Amino acid sequence: MRTYISTLGFHETRVTRPVIKQGIDAGDRVVLVRPATEGRSDRAEDAIGYVQDMIEEVEPEASVTTEQIETSEFTTAVLECSDVLDAVGRDRTLIVNFGGGAREVLLPLLLATVLHARDVDRAFQYTDVEQDVRTIDIPDLTAQVPSNAVDTFELIARLDSEVTLSELATESDRSKSTVGRHVDALADSGVIETRMGNNLKYVSLSQTGKLVTRAWLGN
Numbered sequence: 001m002r003t004y005i006s007t008l009g010f011h012e013t014r015v016t017r018p019v020i021k022q023g024i025d026a027g028d029r030v031v032l033v034r035p036a037t038e039g040r041s042d043r044a045e046d047a048i049g050y051v052q053d054m055i056e057e058v059e060p061e062a063s064v065t066t067e068q069i070e071t072s073e074f075t076t077a078v079l080e081c082s083d084v085l086d087a088v089g090r091d092r093t094l095i096v097n098f099g100g101g102a103r104e105v106l107l108p109l110l111l112a113t114v115l116h117a118r119d120v121d122r123a124f125q126y127t128d129v130e131q132d133v134r135t136i137d138i139p140d141l142t143a144q145v146p147s148n149a150v151d152t153f154e155l156i157a158r159l160d161s162e163v164t165l166s167e168l169a170t171e172s173d174r175s176k177s178t179v180g181r182h183v184d185a186l187a188d189s190g191v192i193e194t195r196m197g198n199n200l201k202y203v204s205l206s207q208t209g210k211l212v213t214r215a216w217l218g219n
Helices: 013-022 042-058 074-088 103-115 147-159 165-172 176-189 207-217
Strands: 002-007 029-035 063-069 093-098 122-126 133-135 192-197 200-205
Touching: 002 013, 002 074, 002 103, 013 029, 013 042, 013 093, 013 122, 013 133, 029 042, 029 074, 029 103, 042 063, 063 074, 063 103, 074 093, 074 103, 093 103, 147 165, 147 176, 147 200, 147 207, 165 176, 165 200, 176 192, 176 200, 200 207
Parallel strands: 002 029, 002 093, 029 063, 093 122
Antiparallel strands: 122 133, 192 200
16 A cells, blocks of 8 residues: 655645556555644645545545644754654555645655655655656665775775776776675665676666765765
8 A cells, every 4th residue: 555745735736646647546545744834724725625535536445634744943844754754654655745835844854755765665746847747766865885895885986987897896906706795785775776788787876875975975
């Protein structure tokens, strides 16, 4: 079963379109993250009601609920968004949709999603320019570079291009088997990506690795 976590502004289709595009079945949940101080204005009620009606029309046995986030302090908002992701995503496919809405919730939800990157199966952004749903990769900034593979990670970062395992071993002046073990450990941590082609293993930084490198090497 799936849980969709989404911000909600005045454009309700930014919530419903990703859900319909991705699919929704009986037992799935849509959780709307809203500012606690927003109140229960007619416009807010209309937006929530529209989403509820649309989801019920598509799948009557799916549910739509709201979670109110205290936004007076940024850290508090991030922690509350983190609690929502942790609670409603447990034992489910967790999908986060950044559909606009109040920045006081949108930014904390984005940061909380990065912190929960390993638990988030997919994330979507509704683009302002193309007016379309775009899948986005959430980097895992909590990823750790294995201590025994630091030198190999730094070398991959400095090369800044896809290289074969053999080329990496030559550049590192280490045996191919040693570099191969480092590459496996780095891939398991999520900071690099590997692929096979023409019976060769190719190695490159992952999106997470590129961001970790900024802090790791100061580039």
